[in-house]
Amino acid sequence: MKKGKAIEVRRPAGTTAERPTLKTIAYMTGLGITTISRALKDAPDIGADTKERVRMVARQLGYQPNRAGVRLRTGKTNVIALVLSIDEEIMGFSSQMVFGISEVLTGTPYHIVVTPHSHSKDPMLPVRYILDTGSADGVIISRIEPDDARVRLLSEQSMPFATHGRTDAGLVHPYHDFDNEAFAHQAVARLVRRGRRRIALLQPPSKLSYYTHTRAGFVKGLREHGAKEVPLGLNIDAPLQDIRDAIEALMRSDDAPDGIVSSSGSATIAVNAGIEAAGKRVGRDIDLVSKESAPILKWIRPEIITAFEDVRHAGRELAKSVIARIDGIAPEHLQSMSEPVWSD
Numbered sequence: 001m002k003k004g005k006a007i008e009v010r011r012p013a014g015t016t017a018e019r020p021t022l023k024t025i026a027y028m029t030g031l032g033i034t035t036i037s038r039a040l041k042d043a044p045d046i047g048a049d050t051k052e053r054v055r056m057v058a059r060q061l062g063y064q065p066n067r068a069g070v071r072l073r074t075g076k077t078n079v080i081a082l083v084l085s086i087d088e089e090i091m092g093f094s095s096q097m098v099f100g101i102s103e104v105l106t107g108t109p110y111h112i113v114v115t116p117h118s119h120s121k122d123p124m125l126p127v128r129y130i131l132d133t134g135s136a137d138g139v140i141i142s143r144i145e146p147d148d149a150r151v152r153l154l155s156e157q158s159m160p161f162a163t164h165g166r167t168d169a170g171l172v173h174p175y176h177d178f179d180n181e182a183f184a185h186q187a188v189a190r191l192v193r194r195g196r197r198r199i200a201l202l203q204p205p206s207k208l209s210y211y212t213h214t215r216a217g218f219v220k221g222l223r224e225h226g227a228k229e230v231p232l233g234l235n236i237d238a239p240l241q242d243i244r245d246a247i248e249a250l251m252r253s254d255d256a257p258d259g260i261v262s263s264s265g266s267a268t269i270a271v272n273a274g275i276e277a278a279g280k281r282v283g284r285d286i287d288l289v290s291k292e293s294a295p296i297l298k299w300i301r302p303e304i305i306t307a308f309e310d311v312r313h314a315g316r317e318l319a320k321s322v323i324a325r326i327d328g329i330a331p332e333h334l335q336s337m338s339e340p341v342w343s344d
Contacts, residue, residue, distance in 0.1 A: 020061040028057050041109070078109045080322055081136035083126045085143055086116045093265075093293045093311055097164075100315020101140070110137070110323065119143060119237065123150060131157050138322040140164070144175075144209045160325035162318045162334065165209050174321040174334035178291075178309045180210045180263070181217035183340045187261040187289040188221025190305055190344065194287050196259030200230040200250070202271060204263050205237050214263055230257035236264040243267055247274025251286070258286050265292035265306075272301050291340070298343065307340035314338065 022040075026033045031054070039046045039054040057063075082101060084094050094114075101112050113136065115126045123143070127150045130136050137160065141150055144165030151171055154161045162174040184201070191199055201218050204211040222229055234246055250256060251274065262268040268290035275282055282288045283303025290297055290304055293311040297304045321334040 020058075020063045024061060025054060025057050025063060028061070029053060042107075076137050077135060078111060079113050079136040080105065080110050080138045080140065080319065081113050081115055081126075081130050082140045083115045083117055083130075083142070085119045096293055096311040097142075097315040097318075100312035100317075101319040102315075103312075104316050104319035104323070108323065112319075124153070127153060131159060138162075138326050140318045140322055145207055146209050146212065148209075160322055162321040162325065164314055164318060168209060168212070173331050174318075174325055176314050176317040176321065176336045176338070178210075178314070179337055179339050180204075180213040181220075183291060183307050183309075184214045184217030184261060184263075185221045186217075186340065186342070187305075187307070188218060188225060188227060190289060190342075191259035191261070191287050192221075192225040192227055194259075196257075196287050197227045198230050198257045199227050199259040199261065200232040200257040202232055202243070202260065202262040202264070202267055203235050205235050210263075211235075218261065227259075230255060232260075236262070236267040238267075240267065240270040243270035244274040244277070247271050248277040251275055251278035251280050256280075256286075260286065260288050262288065262290040265290055265294065265297060268292070268297055268304065269300060272304065306343040308343070309340065310338055 022033050022036050025036045029036070031050070035046065035050070036054055039051045040058065042051065080101070082098065084097065086094055098112065098114060105112055115130070117123065117126050127139065127141065130139055131153070139154060139159060139161040140163070141161065142164040144151070144163050144167060146167060147169035148163075148167050151161075151163060151167050151173055155171060155173060162176065164176060166175050166177050167173065188199060199222065201214070203214055203218075218229075221227070230250070232246070232250065234242060238246075247260075247270070260271060262271055268288065271288060272282060275286060275288070280286055282301050288301075288304050290306055291309050292306050293309050295306075295308070297306050317336050321336075324334055325331065
């Protein structure tokens with residue numbers, strides 16, 4: 001068979017268009033069912049040409065493993081569950097995370113199942129459901145708290161998992177995180193270099209781990225450069241309209257900042273709108289620094305200073321970590337961090 005040449009697939013006479021099975025592929029290729037199964041699992045003792053032939057027929061048939069059957073035979077679901085908050089999803093954070101995970105799972109037996117979850121609801125619900133139903137072999141969770149009850153439960157139940165963010169309660173577990181302390185510290189330095197001394201921080205919710213990291217970097221930057229914090233009485237989880245209105249009121253006040261650091265690209269859109277509603281302009285009356293997971297903010301206002309958080313890379317790292325954990329790799333070897341990449 002020539003590489004890349006399509007195979008004409010015809011079903012056995014008398015069969016209906018039911019879901020194709022290993023037996024169907026075996027009939028089409030003239031190979032044994034055991035050989036088909038091992039070829040699809042990329043077994044090292046199966047030749048490359050045979051694997052290519054089997055995969056081509058499987059694709060053309062639309063073959064998918066029967067998960068119920070796999071679970072009965074192996075006790076596994078071949079599912080990785082991603083529990084992901086979808087609130088105020090504007091800047092592509094969720095989709096980039098899913099893309100990154102999917103890149104790693106392609107070519108493995110695993111499939112991603114996304115469990116959308118609102119941060120306003122009990123965060124334990126989706127994790128308990130996964131554990132109670134045995135519906136996944138591994139779990140990825142985000143919006144991590146310093147002493148996260150989900151992390152404790154997953155650890156106690158010996159469920160392989162990885163977290164987007166770190167805990168601070170003595171639990172060793174797989175994670176990938178963005179260095180929010182470095183981001184906030186470097187953001188203040190960039191504002192000070194532009195002559196800004198009165199700086200506000202639109203920060204994460206105080207219950208989350210990266211609030212602590214962000215505050216630590218921000219306060220360190222203020223102290224090092226002799227700058228002053230202008231209090232801002234809300235966080236990035238506030239509705240965008242509330243953020244826009246609060247920033248407008250602050251910019252019209254006698255206590256207006258000349259610099260703002262934002263921990264969310266979506267929230268920054270509202271911050272910029274509030275600044276402009278007050279008759280001010282970024283890059284002239286005030287400078288604005290923001291994280292972003294998609295290169296969009298400079299299309300809105302080129303003067304915004306941005307730090308890129310590669311969420312797609314985070315998805316890849318988390319997928320690799322949870323698969324490695326399923327395979328028995330110790331959690332202390334499955335921890336990683338990424339640094340901010342600045343636009344200026």
